[in-house]
Amino acid sequence: MNNPTSGIVGFLGLGVMGREMARNLAQAGFTVRAFDIVPGAGDALRQFGVESVSDIPSATSDADIVISMLPDTPQVEDIVRGAGGLLAHPPRGKLFVDMSTIAPEATRKLSQELADIGITMLDAPVSGGPVGAKNGSLTIMVGGDAGGFAQATPFLRAMGTTLNHVGASGAGQTVKLCNQLICGINIQAICEALALARAWEIDLPQMREVLLGGSAASWMLDKLGPAMIEGDVSAGFRIDLMMKDLRLVLEAAQKHPVPLPATALVATQYQNAQAYGEGANGNQALFKVYDRITGQQTAVNK
Numbered sequence: 456m457n458n459p460t461s462g463i464v465g466f467l468g469l470g471v472m473g474r475e476m477a478r479n480l481a482q483a484g485f486t487v488r489a490f491d492i493v494p495g496a497g498d499a500l501r502q503f504g505v506e507s508v509s510d511i512p513s514a515t516s517d518a519d520i521v522i523s524m525l526p527d528t529p530q531v532e533d534i535v536r537g538a539g540g541l542l543a544h545p546p547r548g549k550l551f552v553d554m555s556t557i558a559p560e561a562t563r564k565l566s567q568e569l570a571d572i573g574i575t576m577l578d579a580p581v582s583g584g585p586v587g588a589k590n591g592s593l594t595i596m597v598g599g600d601a602g603g604f605a606q607a608t609p610f611l612r613a614m615g616t617t618l619n620h621v622g623a624s625g626a627g628q629t630v631k632l633c634n635q636l637i638c639g640i641n642i643q644a645i646c647e648a649l650a651l652a653r654a655w656e657i658d659l660p661q662m663r664e665v666l667l668g669g670s671a672a673s674w675m676l677d678k679l680g681p682a683m684i685e686g687d688v689s690a691g692f693r694i695d696l697m698m699k700d701l702r703l704v705l706e707a708a709q710k711h712p713v714p715l716p717a718t719a720l721v722a723t724q725y726q727n728a729q730a731y732g733e734g735a736n737g738n739q740a741l742f743k744v745y746d747r748i749t750g751q752q753t754a755v756n757k
């Protein structure tokens with residue numbers, strides 16, 4: 456591969472994030488063969504040059520690199536250990552990069568099993584959401600072999616602008632879980648502030664502007680604040696996925712015992728949203744929990 460944007464990518468998982476990432480890889484010049492268990496998930500990507508195939512080996516067998524963007528640990532285990540998976544059908548390029556957010560410990564086990572047959576696995580979860588995926592501006596946190604990171608870098612550059620090798624196998628996932636811990640607690644803090652300000656009849660859009668100029672400023676307040684204030688629950692990063700991530704954080708904190716009281720409390724707020732059937736809403740819709748608690752509503756919900 457002399458040309459840095461030539462090579463075959465086997466891409467698995469064409470959901471909210473994966474479809475944008477696969478499109479960016481194709482538009483950067485890579486050959487992309489993509490598979491999703493939902494038939495037709497790749498149809499809209501054909502116009503961008505992504506080839507949609509009907510099983511995992513058709514996407515992965517000839518690939519220089521296999522990239523996955525799947526919901527959770529069991530799905531990644533399935534594409535590695537399942538009948539059509541990478542252990543049974545080793546990809547030609549012997550490089551696998553999992554960009555989903557999954558458990559660090561499971562990642563290490565999969566990486567070892569793959570290493571036993573000569574395949575390098577990197578964990579490379581991302582931050583930046585659907586907008587970052589669409590713009591190719593994701594932050595990518597990579598764990599695993601440094602040589603594998605160097606090999607994967609031209610492909611990762613088509614999807615992200617901030618690439619960091621943060622340690623051995625599982626380290627990328629651990630850093631991502633720390634990212635999610637901070638995001639979850641931050642959203643909860645914004646919910647509490649908005650609920651208190653609303654009760655005191657403060658102008659919420661103005662308060663957001665004021666706070667963005669001071670030490671309470673955050674990505675969440677900037678990017679998700681408007682949707683929270685307007686009661687826009689449309690999904691970006693789903694509540695179900697955030698709850699999955701907080702579960703992974705709490706499991707990791709049991710393995711190496713570290714008390715995480717704020718994370719545990721925030722997880723119960725997300726469970727409240729799920730209990731009301733709101734798991735498919737975007738993360739910002741955690742504020743609806745406060746609509747219930749306070750009996751007040753945001754403008755759109757009234």
Ligand code: NAD
Nearest residue numbers: 468469470471472473491492525526530555556584585692
């Ligand atoms: P998603 O549910 O929209 O997409 C996952 C896709 O994987 C679906 O299309 C599903 O059909 C497919 N799939 C499931 N099992 C499969 C299998 N065995 N083989 C092939 N395809 C399979 O999820 P998403 O929002 O794209 O997120 C993907 C991952 O990225 C998750 O781990 C999530 O936590 C993480 N993430 C998401 C965001 C976000 O804002 N949405 C941001 C950062 C990280």
